[in-house]
Amino acid sequence: DTAVSQTPKYLVTQMGNDKSIKCEQNLGHDTMYWYKQDSKKFLKIMFSYNNKELIINETVPNRFSPKSPDKAHLNLHINSLELGDSAVYFCASSQAAYRNEQFFGPGTRLTVL
């Protein structure tokens, strides 16, 4: 009965590789998000989708590409991974886009070697 789930939980890869992280929510929410938490635990929004449409696209390298096949799923694909991409990536969802409480997934710890 997990509300927001992410796979994989851990991802270790070499520089230059391409990888994807998947997120699914079973809360029936319309809006989903990707956040990056750096080594100092600082959390920053990366992207947000509302009903499969991109509504937030912060200053993120274009190596990062989100994809939302339906409103219950939001995947994050990262091309040409760099050392600085190492972080914990959290997916979240909310019932609607406007100022709603956000529910977070368990996180994916990405380590780029």
Added chain:
Amino acid sequence: AQSVSQHNHHVILSEAASLELGCNYSYGGTVNLFWYVQYPGQHLQLLLKYFSGDPLVKGIKGFEAEFIKSKFSFNLRKPSVQWSDTAEYFCAGFYGNNRLAFGKGNQVVVIP
């Protein structure tokens, strides 16, 4: 810039001590504020939220927070902490319509 700031990043205290974590926000307009907790190795969980109404908000696990508009503050309190309260605590607030800005967090360690 619109932001949320937290102070005293590292807090160490003994069980049964009282805890207060400060949070200040710097933007005007409609204010929606949150406190999230992240236990070691886990995801963020909502402790409490303020949207409107009573400025003293009760949350889960005995936490409360008070919204003081004149001070632009939303401080988190717990009268008596337990070892299980060891975690990272994040204050967050909306700016714009749906951008949630987080503070840098408070790492709280409770010594048994």
